[in-house]
Amino acid sequence: MNYERVLVTGAAGKLGQAILRDMAGKAFLTGFDLRAGAGDIDWRTGTLTDAAAVADAVKGQDAILQVGAIPNIWSGSGEALMQVNLVGLYNLLSAAEEAGVKRVIFCSSDSVVGFTVHEGALRPPEQLPIDLTHPLNPTDPYALSKLLGEEMCRSFTLRGKLEIIALRPVFVAYPEMYGEIRARSRSPQTYKGTPAGGPSSAGGGPCWHHVDPRDAARAFRLGLEMPYQGFDRFFVCGNVTLQPQPTLQRLESVLGYMPRVVKPEIYEKNPYAPLYDLSRSREILGFDAEFDARAVSLLQDEQAA
Secondary structure, eight states, X not given: OOOSEEEEETTTSHHHHHHHHHHTTTSEEEEEESSOOSSSSEEEEOOTTOHHHXXXXXXXXXXXXXXXXXXXXXXXXXXXXXXXXXXXXXXHHHHHHHHTOOEEEEEOOGGGGSOSOTTSOOOOOSEESBOTTSOOOOOSHHHHHHHHXXXXXXXXXXXXXXXXXXXXXXXXXXXXXXXXXXXXXXXXXXXXXXXXXXXXXXXXXXXXXXXXXXXXXXXXXXXXXXXXXXXXXXXXXXXXXXXXXXXXXXXXXXXXXXXXXXXXXXXXXXXXXXXXXXXXXXXXXXXXXXXXXXXXHHOOOGGGO
């Protein structure tokens, strides 16, 4: 590990907790959140919109894993999303720059592409797989906050004091979500809400992308370990979708046509490969998902689980 002292914002949440478990013993960890969570670490409480609380938590840190945010469009109004996800991020980056923090790993989202949230105006991909050259078309407040957050991060790196890596995780398939994943598979046409009593609906967009929390957490650690200066972005996704249909077949059934496929070999080798090009994540970040929940999704009988 290149950094001795690491601040994890949003550390009491599900992803934050997964990151704390992955980072245990690798650095001196400080957690920042609205409340203290599980984990025998140094806890600081506050909100990202409180610049003084943020500056106090950032002081003395070598690196920051910026996970704290309003996590989706169902968890707050558009105004609240902009306040926490953007003003809060500005407070954090300003404090990090002032405190001499070396690197920040920013939790963005694949929703910046614009083909994730059904409740938004889904914008179909122009070509497959989707890489960093693909247009970004956020259509809901959460996705917009993440895209603007990425641009804010890039702006701070241009000032020459911070290194920032933006990770774009897809729907994180926590074990608490397995019931919802099975419920969606049993009745995809009628699935809505949380019929299995999960913390939220199963997500991942039309192709049901997902990433295991252990893999997502490891991606943040890899962001600290990779030799890089400046600003970069990476998709963080499992190697297979949760959809029963092969990816290209599923996409054509949803859109009624097939976008241009520029790397057909990806889907020839792995028919259930995601819409996202993960080659840079593997080659530069060193991230390759080790787990997936496809077997959970394909189980029609919950008792069989």
